[in-house]
Amino acid sequence: MVRCVSISDIEILPIDPLDRDLVNGWIGTQRAVAAHDLPGEPLPSPSFQRLRLLLWSAAVDVERYVARREGAVIGALQYSMPNRDNQHLIELELEVHPEHRRGGVGTALLEFTERRAAELGRDTILAFATESLEGGPRFDHSGREFAKARGYAVVDQEIHRRNDLTLVGDDELGRLYAEAWENAAGYELVQWVNECPDELVDGMAMLNERMYTDPPMGEDLDIRPAVYDAARIRNTEWTAIERGQTQFNSAIVHVESGELAGMSNICLLPGEELHAWQQDTIVEEKHRGHRLGMILKIANQRLLRRYRPQIRYVHTWNAEVNDHMIAINEAMGYRPLCRDLDVQKKLS
Ligand SMILES: CC(C)(COP(=O)(O)OP(=O)(O)OC[C@H]1O[C@@H](n2cnc3c(N)ncnc32)[C@H](O)[C@@H]1OP(=O)(O)O)[C@@H](O)C(=O)NCCC(=O)NCCS
Numbered sequence: 439m440v441r442c443v444s445i446s447d448i449e450i451l452p453i454d455p456l457d458r459d460l461v462n463g464w465i466g467t468q469r470a471v472a473a474h475d476l477p478g479e480p481l482p483s484p485s486f487q488r489l490r491l492l493l494w495s496a497a498v499d500v501e502r503y504v505a506r507r508e509g510a511v512i513g514a515l516q517y518s519m520p521n522r523d524n525q526h527l528i529e530l531e532l533e534v535h536p537e538h539r540r541g542g543v544g545t546a547l548l549e550f551t552e553r554r555a556a557e558l559g560r561d562t563i564l565a566f567a568t569e570s571l572e573g574g575p576r577f578d579h580s581g582r583e584f585a586k587a588r589g590y591a592v593v594d595q596e597i598h599r600r601n602d603l604t605l606v607g608d609d610e611l612g613r614l615y616a617e618a619w620e621n622a623a624g625y626e627l628v629q630w631v632n633e634c635p636d637e638l639v640d641g642m643a644m645l646n647e648r649m650y651t652d653p654p655m656g657e658d659l660d661i662r663p664a665v666y667d668a669a670r671i672r673n674t675e676w677t678a679i680e681r682g683q684t685q686f687n688s689a690i691v692h693v694e695s696g697e698l699a700g701m702s703n704i705c706l707l708p709g710e711e712l713h714a715w716q717q718d719t720i721v722e723e724k725h726r727g728h729r730l731g732m733i734l735k736i737a738n739q740r741l742l743r744r745y746r747p748q749i750r751y752v753h754t755w756n757a758e759v760n761d762h763m764i765a766i767n768e769a770m771g772y773r774p775l776c777r778d779l780d781v782q783k784k785l786s
Pocket of ligand 1: 471475531532533534535538539540541542543544545546565566567568579580581582583584585587588781
């Protein structure tokens with residue numbers, strides 16, 4: 439379906455992956471936004487953005503649009519919409535080229551989004567904005583101010599930390615790792631790259647569901663329990679592999695019961711030589727208190743370094759109240775970079 443909407447002098451149109459000018463304009467806009475707003479942080483890779491246009495997990499529906507003025511792309515929208523659970527939600531990425539801001543383009547794109555949400559039967563829009571921290575790099579606050587002006591409330595916030603892997607040496611990590619294992623008799627470590635062993639896939643589905651209920655979350659953030667099964671885990675893995683991503687995974691098994699007690703994963707994007715992205719880390723409730731979180735994080739960082747010794751930075755996000763996870767991250771060398779805000783609007 440081709441939709442083309444005209445709002446005063448801008449057109450909002452869906453991205454056709456075969457339309458070279460639109461795709462180039464979309465990628466150029468995203469790179470200009472990142473360079474302007476988050477100086478020093480990695481820019482979106484053109485080749486990976488092209489893969490993202492074609493491949494995403496079966497558990498989400500995705501729509502992407504650009505805003506065009508006089509033939510040039512000046513803004514972009516992406517909607518990620520879970521289809522197995524959380525069917526009330528649109529996760530929105532909205533960007534306006536830095537040279538075209540404060541002229542109402544962002545507002546026009548947001549109004550388009552709210553109309554589209556109503557058509558799609560979704561009543562919650564969740565977006566993301568960045569806030570600098572005292573003593574940290576100065577990042578742009580347009581997203582935060584725009585959200586406030588447009589009636590989006592801050593419903594959750596996380597500190598984005600970055601680990602410079604050159605700063606905490608192997609000896610110190612080895613000491614922390616050995617100390618942690620002293621508390622973890624009866625557990626064993628399992629590691630893999632990309633595809634989980636068959637005997638762990640149901641446990642991975644269970645822990646993925648727990649990621650939606652266990653970590654601390656803002657009270658008004660309307661994220662509801664998720665539904666995972668083995669097929670969803672396999673499809674997520676397949677999508678990542680097809681996009682050329684590498685997923686490093688560590689898990690802990692409780693030997694006596696065979697249960698999966700915890701897991702942690704790091705994602706590496708194709709062609710990226712410096713930065714990797716921490717994803718989930720979770721220890722199942724009844725297995726907490728054995729330092730499994732520390733074991734998982736250190737073991738997985740070591741796995742990443744074995745495969746990609748040149749990677750220098752790993753990024754992670756934690757709720758400010760998640761003291762336990764933060765203590766582990768700080769011990770490993772993670773330091774605050776900025777605050778990421780979740781901004782949400784409930785449509786009536
Ligand atoms: C946020 C963003 C989309 C705004 O785009 P835009 O086209 O400049 O938005 P608008 O011109 O419609 O701004 C609407 C209102 O938001 C507020 N606003 C937007 N940027 C602001 C800024 N830098 N400082 C203060 N207020 C700002 C103002 O109230 C503005 O109205 P005004 O210009 O009449 O004062 C753009 O800055 C951007 O792409 N930022 C990076 C991506 C991002 O943070 N997205 C998250 C959005 S929740």
